[in-house]
Amino acid sequence: MAQLLIxxxxxxxxxxxxxxxxxxxxxMEAEARAILTDFIFPTNEVSLEYDGPQDATTLFERYGVKILPSRPEGGVVSFEETQALIDEFA
Incomplete structure (x- = not known):
């Protein structure tokens, strides 16, 4: 296998x-390998396997998505906006 230095x-x-x-x-090395592999050979599949109770932030972080509870300019992120993100990955 090849090696890569960045x-x-x-x-x-x-x-x-x-x-x-x-x-x-x-x-970190395994994560970088997974990111590069997924980018070069995308599957366009998202698996949302249930592995016990967890908060939405943990679930989103698994897929590299960060949800901020409020916007920098003020106001809370709505349920509809959160649901749209979930639907985008489903």
């Missing part, structure tokens, strides 16, 4: 990779 990776990208890896229970 130089000058922005700190915020590395931290985002670390968060995604933690949320998916993988190492």
């Amino acid at each position: 130089r000058q990776l922005p700190d915020e990208v590395k931290e985002g990779l670390r968060e995604r890896a933690r949320a998916s229970g993988r190492s």
Whole structure:
């Protein structure tokens, strides 16, 4: 198998990779491999397997989506907007 070295990776990208890896229970290296593989060979399938009670934030983080409880300009994200995101992945 080949190896890849990525130089000058922005700190915020590395931290985002670390968060995604933690949320998916993988190492950063395994998460980067999964991201690259999914990008090069997309399946266009989303599996929402139920694995016990969890809050919506955990479920979204598994797929790399972050939901903010409010907008920077003020106001709360509505149920309809949240549902639209869920429908987009279903």
